[in-house]
Amino acid sequence: MHTLALDIGNTAVKAGCFDGSTLREMATGLTAGQVREMVTQWQPQHVIVASVAEDAALRTDELRALVPGELLTFSPATTAIPLRNAYATPHTLGADRLAAAVGAAGLRPGQPTLIVDAGTALKCDLVTADGTYHGGSIGPGLGMRFRALHAFTGRLPLLELPVPDATIPLTGDSTTGSLLSGVVNGTVAEIMGFVAQYQQRYPGLGVLLTGGDAAFLAARLPARIFVVPELVLLGLNRILAYHVVK
8 A cells, every 4th residue: 555644844844655554655855746756656545744834835724635545644642653742732742753752752652752753843752662752852952042142143254064074173263163052062962961861760761863954863872772864754644544444
C-alpha cells in the first residue's frame, strides 16, 4: 500500500513516500507544484498532512482533489494516535512535535526517548517508556538566534550558518567568531544541558535528533545522539497506518 506523508513547516515542505512502513522516497524544500507532481507520480492510496504554517503554499483542498483515496489532516487536538498525549493544551501543540514523538516511540518502543528537533525553533520533547508524550521545551533555533542578534542590536552583523565541518571557536577573537561561539556553542550547551537533566530522571534515555539543522549539530554532539532526518514523516505514516488499520 502506497502512502504519502506531508510535513508543511515554517520554512520548508517535506514529503515521504512509503510502501507500508518502509520509506521509499523523501524530499524536502518542495514547492506546491513539486508536491502535486509527487502525488501524481506516486499515486498514493492514502495521504496524511501536518502543517504548522499559517499561510501554507499548498492547501488541503488542492491535495484532496489529487488523492484518489483517504486524505487525513493531522490535528494534535482531535486525531487519534498510538500514544497517550499528556500535553495540557493539545489545541496549541504543533503537529510536527507530536508526529516526531509518535515516530520516536515507533523506533524505540518501551524506552524513554528525548526528541531534539533543530529547525526554525529548537524543540525538546519527551516520550516515556509507557508510551506517553509529555511535552518539552521550545527555544529559538540557530537561524533565529543569528537574526535576533542582528535585529535587536545596533552594530552586530547578520551571520549565516557556516558549513557543517566549520571550526567554531570557544573563545571568539573577533565579532564574527564571538557570535558563532555564542550561537553554536550556546545551542550545543543548551541541548546537552537538557539531555543531562532528562538522563538523571529517566535511566536508559535515548536521544534522537531531527530537523533542518540536525546534520550541522550532529558533528558537535556526542555519537550516542542519533540523527533521524525523517522522524516526523515516520511518525505521520505511523499515525496514518493507525487510522487505516482501524
